[in-house]
Amino acid sequence: MTAEVMAADANWDPALSKLVSSLKETETLSSEQEIDFLKTLLESKELNALVNVHSKVAKVGRDDKLAPLLSTSTQVLLEVLEQLSQRCHLSPICKEAFYLLQNPHLQSLLCAHDAIAQKDFYPHLPEIPVEMDEDEETIKIVQLVKSNEPLAGAQSAEPIVGATIKTDEDTGKIIIARIMHGGAADRSGLIHVGDEVIEVNGINVEGKTPGDVLQILQNSEGTITFKLVPSDGKGGQRESKVRVRAHFDYNPENDPYIPCKEAGLAFQRGDILHIVSQDDAYWWQARKESERTARAGLIPSRALQERRVIHERTQRDTTDGDSKKGSCASICTTPPGSPMLNSSSSTSSCRQPKTKKIMYDLAENDDFDREMIATYEEVAKLYPRPGVFRPVVLIGAPGVGRNELKRRLTARDPEKFRSPVPYTTRPIRQGEVPGREYIFISREKMEADVSAGKFIEHGEYKGHLYGTSAESVKSIVNAGCVCILSPHYQAIKALRTVQLKPFMIHIKPPSFDVLKETRTASRAKSTFDETNSRGFTDEEFQDMVKHGERIDFLYGHYFDEEILNDDLATALEKLVNCVQRAENEPLWAPASWVQ
Structure with a gap:
């Protein structure tokens, strides 16, 4: 095959054709035998064929790098499910797609896709090492564009853009203490925890304090240049996927121990937080779930918040300060990072109080619930299942109207909404029908069933036992109906289980004046009078308000919704909307319920 023929063949590699042509120029310099061998080769x-394969592979690796279009398909799936859940009643196609996307095999496939898509399988050549003396340090120069985002602070230090700094206790040098997820330093991928800061905008920071560095940054405009000595540890932060529901209010402006108030994230009880980093034992990084693109902020960790609460209770309950000073007080009044906070002895001295495990009494006997420390609860989206409805639990102060709301909701659609008949050991009264108002059994039988775990909630009132059997609730759910419960508020924790997965609503009383005005106008009869022949007294109205506040204080973090019962008709419509949400929408619930 001649070089001309090779060149004319479109499938023949042009580089080889050029090499064959160039052999003519070497014929006078080489032996005929060598030329023939090279031509044949x-x-x-x-x-x-080998050269063509090499060219194609090299071209793909150089120009057409194969990359997934999306590496977060699982998150897109959840968002699509959330949108479809709101339209299932409009179209059978939407409903079919909604159930199809809940298929575990499809979801597992997308999870596997994301796991692969987030990795880089292309080979990377190692960087060419720079020859240097053994004692010479590696220096990296990083430039960040100064933006309007808040500056983040450091413990006993001042802030830099998107990161926190501090003075190393051993060397006295300025080092990077924390990288704020979503901040400028994090987005650059070039600044890592432990890096030593040598210069900022050409100004040597040796011997300076973090406050001095802050001043340099505040006086800088546009691009900020850092000269850093890399840390020994590898950089790169991966966001965790943990979501939690906050069980308390937090405002960094009022926190004297936060490393930097500007870096803090304020939130309220009930907010869903995405915990992006738990690397620090005392200060987590988080952003609100509703603000997915926002820079992460600092929030107290679960351990730190528990210690604070214990300290506050200790301070409140201590009558003799000198005799009862303990390490708990020292821990919470010492800024994070101090030797006291990091000592191992401090952990054992601040154990969480034990919670009494007793059957609730309808008298004032809920002080033990105050011992529970509400911080964060890990949550996940719980998707509705066709034909299986979550029990709806109405919690409220005695007399606030939760039973009336339950009665009216059931009356709207008796085939859909049903309530289990409670059990009691009290004697039957005139006009009552067994199995209608109550199921009447002996105390011995009920105590035996309670011990056998046959009641999902039970209690004692005026010497008689009351309770709801687990089998009665199960039968309602299995029948494809919505089970409506209105137990005493102390039964909340007994009902909030993975088996029931209840949707809990707090029926709250309005203020005393509104409560008295509305109940008097509607001629409401007192539920505290067994004959039901008189209206509520001022004392009973005051008790309702007090109990509403007590329920909110002790159990407010457990509720999925709150309804103010200032007008019965309005409250009923709100209740219907809440029940529809529980039926049709994916809602946040304890993570253990979803697993």
Whole structure:
């Protein structure tokens, strides 16, 4: 095969054709035997095929790098499910797609896709090492564009853009203490925890304090240049996927121990937080779930918040300060990072109080619930299942109207909404029908069933036992109906289980004046009078308000919704909307319920 023929063949590699042509120029310099050997080799189909394969692979690796269109398909799936859940009643196609996307095999496939898509399988050549003396340090120069985002602070230090700094206790040098997820330093991928700061905008920071560095940054405009000595540890932060529901209010402006108030994230009880980093034992990084693109902020960790609460209770309950000073007080009044906070002895001295495990009494006997420390609860989206409805639990102060709301909701659609008949050991009264108002059984039988775990909630009132059997609730759910419960508020924790997965609503009383005005106008009869022949007294109205506040204080973090019962008709419509949400929408619930 001649070089001209090779060149004319579009499938033949042009580089090989050029090499064969160039052999003519070497004929006078080389032996005929060598020329023939090279021609045979270059004109072989096998070599040409190998060169073509090499060219195509090299071209793909250089120009057409294969990359997934999306590496977060699982998150897109959840968002699509959330949108479809709101339209299932409009179209059978939407409903079919909604159930199809809940298929575990499809979801597992997308999870596997994301796991692969987030990795880089292309080979990377190592960087060419720079020859240097053994004692010479590696220096990296990083430039960040100064933006309007808040500056983040450091413990006993001042802030830099998107990161926190501090003075190393051993060396006295300025080092990077924390990288704020979503901040400028994090987005650059070039600044890592432990890096030593040498210069900022050409100004040497040796011997300076973090406050001095802050001043340099505040006086800088546009691009900020850092000269850093890399840390020994590897950089790169991966966001965690943990979501939690906050069980308390937090405002960094009122926190004297936060490393930097500007870096803090304020939130309220009930907010869903995405915990992006738990690397620090005392200060987590988080952003609100509703603000997915926002820079992460600092919030107290679960351990730190528990210690604070214990300290506050200790301070409140201590009558003799000198005799009862303990390490708990020292821990919470010492800024994070101090030797006291990091000592191992401090942990054992601040154990969480034990919670009494007793059957609730309808008298004032809920002080033990105050011992529970409400911080954060890990949550996940709980998706509705066709034909299986979550029990709806109405919690409220005695007399606030939760039973009336339950009665009216059931009356709207008796085939859909049903309530289990409670059990009691009290004697039957005139006009009552067994199995309608109550199921009447002996105390011995009920105590035996309670011990056998047959009641999901039970209690004692005026010497008689009351309770709801687990089997009665199960039968309502299995029948495809919505089970409506209105137990005493002390039964909340007994009902809030993975087996029931209840949707809990707090029926709250309005203020005393509104409560008295509305109940008097509607001629409401007192539920505290067994004959039901008189209206509520001022004392009973005051008790309702007090109990509403007590329920909110002790159990407010457990509720999925709150309804103010200032007008019965309005409250009923709100209740219907809440029940529809529980039926049709994916809602946040304890993570253990979803697993």
